[in-house]
Structures are given as C-alpha cells and as structure tokens.
Amino acid sequence: MNETVRSPHGRTLLHRITTRAARVGVVGLGYAGLPLAVAFGRAGFTVLGVDTDPVKCRTINGGGSDIPDVSDREVAGLVAVGRLSAVAALEGSEPLDTVNICVPTPLRKSRDPDLSHVIAATRAVKEHLRPGMLVILESTTYPGTTEEVVRAILEETGLLAGEDFFLAFSPERVDPGNTTWTTQNVPKVVGGLTADCSALASALYRSCIDQVVAVSSPRTAEMVKLLENTFRAVNIGMVNEMALMCDRIGVDVWEVIDAAATKPFGFMPFYPGPGLGGHCIPVDPYYLSWKVREVGFEARFIDLAGQTNAAMPHHVVDKIADALNQDGKALRGSRVLLMGIAYKPEVGDVRESPALDVLTLLLKKGAFVSYHDPFVPSITVQLPSGGATLTSEPCTRELLATADCVVVLTDHSAFDYTELVAAAKLIVDTRNAVRTAAPHVVKLGAPNAGRTTASRDAVL
Numbered sequence: 312m313n314e315t316v317r318s319p320h321g322r323t324l325l326h327r328i329t330t331r332a333a334r335v336g337v338v339g340l341g342y343a344g345l346p347l348a349v350a351f352g353r354a355g356f357t358v359l360g361v362d363t364d365p366v367k368c369r370t371i372n373g374g375g376s377d378i379p380d381v382s383d384r385e386v387a388g389l390v391a392v393g394r395l396s397a398v399a400a401l402e403g404s405e406p407l408d409t410v411n412i413c414v415p416t417p418l419r420k421s422r423d424p425d426l427s428h429v430i431a432a433t434r435a436v437k438e439h440l441r442p443g444m445l446v447i448l449e450s451t452t453y454p455g456t457t458e459e460v461v462r463a464i465l466e467e468t469g470l471l472a473g474e475d476f477f478l479a480f481s482p483e484r485v486d487p488g489n490t491t492w493t494t495q496n497v498p499k500v501v502g503g504l505t506a507d508c509s510a511l512a513s514a515l516y517r518s519c520i521d522q523v524v525a526v527s528s529p530r531t532a533e534m535v536k537l538l539e540n541t542f543r544a545v546n547i548g549m550v551n552e553m554a555l556m557c558d559r560i561g562v563d564v565w566e567v568i569d570a571a572a573t574k575p576f577g578f579m580p581f582y583p584g585p586g587l588g589g590h591c592i593p594v595d596p597y598y599l600s601w602k603v604r605e606v607g608f609e610a611r612f613i614d615l616a617g618q619t620n621a622a623m624p625h626h627v628v629d630k631i632a633d634a635l636n637q638d639g640k641a642l643r644g645s646r647v648l649l650m651g652i653a654y655k656p657e658v659g660d661v662r663e664s665p666a667l668d669v670l671t672l673l674l675k676k677g678a679f680v681s682y683h684d685p686f687v688p689s690i691t692v693q694l695p696s697g698g699a700t701l702t703s704e705p706c707t708r709e710l711l712a713t714a715d716c717v718v719v720l721t722d723h724s725a726f727d728y729t730e731l732v733a734a735a736k737l738i739v740d741t742r743n744a745v746r747t748a749a750p751h752v753v754k755l756g757a758p759n760a761g762r763t764t765a766s767r768d769a770v771l
C-alpha cells in the first residue's frame with residue numbers, strides 16, 4: 312500500500328524510507344530491539360543500534376549476537392556491509408531519520424511503573440532530534456505515555472510533534488524462542504499522533520513486516536498490548552483458581568482443560584502452574600491498573616489475578632509438605648530437588664520465575680533444596696540470613712533417588728520424565744509434565760487415588 316503524507320517534511324521522510332536512504336536508529340538492543348534492528352538492516356536500511364551495555368555493542372560490532380533469536384551470521388552479514396553498527400550513546404553519531412525506542416519498562420518495588428529507561432532514552436533522542444524525524448516508542452507501557460511523557464520531552468526542543476517531527480507507538484510482540492511467529496510475520500499494530508505519523512510509521516514497518524495494523528492513536532496502540540497481556544494474566548489466574556477448586560473436589564483439572572479444549576469455538580486453554588513468571592505477563596497489567604487508578608478506577612480483575620497467581624508458590628509448597636507428610640516426613644530436613652527454575656520451558660530466563668519463590672519458601676522452612684535446570688547454571692536467592700547461591704546439579708539417577716521429593720516446576724522438554732518416575736521416591740508435578748498416574752506422583756490440581764488420604768486416628 313502506498314502511504315499518503317501531506318506535510319513537506321513527511322513527504323521527504325517517506326521518500327527516504329521508500330528508497331531505503333533513511334538512516335534508522337534502534338535504542339535498546341534486547342530481545343525486542345535487536346531482532347527489529349536486524350529486520351530493518353535486511354530490508355536495506357543503514358541501522359544504528361544504541362545500547363548502554365558496551366559488551367553488547369562490542370559483540371554486535373564484532374559480528375555476534377547475544378540474543379538467541381538472532382544468529383551471529385545475520386549480525387555479521389549486516390555489519391560486514393555497513394548496514395548495522397552499535398554504539399553506547401546517540402551523541403556524536405550521524406543524523407538519523409527514524410528512531411525506535413525498545414527499552415525495558417519494569418515495575419518499581421512499590422509495583423508502580425518504572426519509566427526511567429524510557430525517559431533516559433527519550434532524552435537522548437531529544438538531543439538528536441531534528442525536523443523531519445520519526446520517533447516510535449515500542450516499550451510496553453500505560454496508555455498516554457507516548458503522548459504525555461515522550462512527546463513532552465521531545466517538544467522541549469521547540470519542535471512540534473506531528474508537524475516538525477513525527478511520533479507513534481507500536482507495541483513489541485516478540486515471543487522469545489518462537490520460530491513460527493517472527494518479527495516479519497507477526498502483525499504490527501501502529502498508532503500515530505497524526506495521520507502523517509501513522510503513515511510514516513506504517514511505511515517504515517512495511518519495509519520488513521508482512522502486516523501493519525494502524526489504529527487511531529498512540530494510546531490506543533498502548534492499550535492493545537496491555538489487553539493482550541492482561542488477557543493472559545487474568546486467564547492464567549482463573550485457571551490456577553480452577554486447579555485449587557479441583558484439588559478440593561477431587562477432579563483432575565488437566566483432564567477437565569483438555570476436554571474443554573475440544574470445544575472448537577469460544578474457548579482457549581490456559582494451564583495451571585506454580586505461578587506467573589517472565590518480564591511481561593506479571594508486569595504489564597500493573598501498568599494499566601496503575602494508570603486507571605489515577606482516574607479512580609480499581610482494576611479488580613487484574614488485582615485478583617495478581618493475588619491468585621502470587622499465591623500459587625505457597626500452594627505448591629503446601630502440596631509438597633502434604634505429600635512428604637503422607638510419607639511420614641517433615642518438610643524440615645527433607646531433601647527436595649526442583650526440576651526447572653526458568654519461568655517457562657526452553658528458556659533460561661528466571662525473571663519473576665515462581666520457581667524462585669518456591670525455592671525460597673522451601674529454604675525458609677528448613678528443607679534441603681537443590682535444583683536441576685539445563686538452561687540456568689546458577690541462581691542467587693535472598694534469605695533472611697543473606698544471599699544464597701545454588702548451582703544446577705547434574706541430573707543423575709542417584710540425585711533423583713536420594714531426594715525425598717522431586718518437584719517439576721518448569722516442564723523443559725529435555726527432562727526424561729520416564730526416568731524421573733522410575734527413580735524418584737515422590738514427585739510433585741506442577742505442570743502435568745510427568746503424564747504417569749502412580750501412587751508416588753502428586754499433581755497440582757488433581758487427586759491421587761493411590762495415596763492414603765484417609766486420616767488415621769493417632770494411637771496414643
């Protein structure tokens with residue numbers, strides 16, 4: 312589709328985008344920024360990557376990638392022909408025509424939004440801003456950030472957004488490790504401050520992305536991403552509560568979900584687990600609930616899902632304690648082996664991982680805890696007595712056999728679940744990964760008919 316742009320600056324920029332003469336900047340070269348920078352380079356642009364991590368910049372300039380979804384070969388090929396380079400700061404670099412800001416938006420300890428990275432990046436872009444530039448924020452954030460925070464900083468230059476420079480928001484939709492859905496084939500939502508802003512941002516993305524979905528404003532685009540991830544957090548919370556119900560009434564929640572998933576319309580399966588991990592799903596909904604609280608609205612679904620998901624690690628530890636108790640063992644002094652520490656399978660990311668909460672709770676209750684996770688060589692957890700560092704134990708039959716309880720927290724495909732069932736005395740499976748019914752296998756959200764649940768009168 313040929314974009315139509317009215318302003319003279321816009322027409323000049325559109326031509327530079329169309330002819331690939333535009334110099335493209337990407338600020339923040341993480342799991343979202345580096346794949347985008349490489350996609351722009353492959354589309355024919357000269358790309359300047361900016362990242363405060365000098366090691367990352369050196370790696371990229373040396374033709375390497377520190378992001379699993381981006382190969383060294385892709386980076387090396389672009390660097391070799393001068394289409395990609397990385398610097399630690401914008402100042403002093405050649406003028407840019409467009410800049411995408413892809414920096415983290417974490418939560419503060421108070422669970423309020425932390426826009427410090429976005430503000431720092433925007434201030435750096437402001438020093439570089441000139442008439443005719445396009446600035447696009449991609450970091451997941453609350454509705455209004457682009458129009459209220461980013462715009463205000465950039466207009467401190469005296470240039471006006473929508474007239475002298477162009478401004479848009481486009482949520483990143485990168486799913487790390489997903490080889491089916493890539494930068495190129497995931498539809499890209501774009502919300503420009505003005506029609507020209509939208510048209511120019513769409514033209515830039517169409518250079519390397521199959522489908523661009525223009526919405527009416529930056530705040531609409533910001534809200535799209537928050538709906539996507541709040542949808543997940545709330546549904547995961549709901550299915551975790553289903554698991555607690557099934558635990559109580561003696562129904563297997565996993566069987567229930569699989570059967571419900573046969574409904575060909577109006578249903579989407581989510582699965583219980585030990586809690587909610589990652590840097591997106593546990594975080595993004597709180598950007599929304601924080602924003603709407605400003606106008607006196609309580610986002611009750613978000614808060615309830617957050618409470619339910621945050622309680623899951625405690626429920627898992629209770630399950631472990633009950634299972635050991637049925638074997639006549641106390642949690643204190645028992646050897647507990649955790650299988651998987653990462654927040655989801657096939658990744659090594661432990662940010663907000665519920666497995667860390669389970670680990671910390673077990674240590675505080677006096678269990679002897681070890682873990683095995685091929686993606687996570689070591690971890691440090693904070694205890695009242697100070698930091699404790701654990702390393703991933705090699706998964707041997709002896710390790711499995713000597714544990715009083717083996718807990719599946721992350722269902723990595725590399726685990727040998729048959730070996731686990733054969734070697735372990737007791738298994739607590741929080742991911743329905745073991746798929747074997749046996750008296751020594753206890754599942755989250757399911758009864759275990761083979762284990763004695765009837766309480767025996769204590770013989771005094």
Ligand code: SAJ
Nearest residue numbers: 483484485486547581582583584587588589591592654655
């Ligand atoms: N989880 C469950 N039950 C589920 C699904 C997930 O307990 O049914 C847990 C996971 O174990 C993990 C957490 O929730 O601890 C988050 O898992 P996720 O599958 O949502 O994966 P993320 O955190 O990598 O989310 C990203 C998001 N991508 C972006 O924000 C661009 C999300 O929007 C994607 O939908 C998700 O990947 C995905 O589908 O993989």
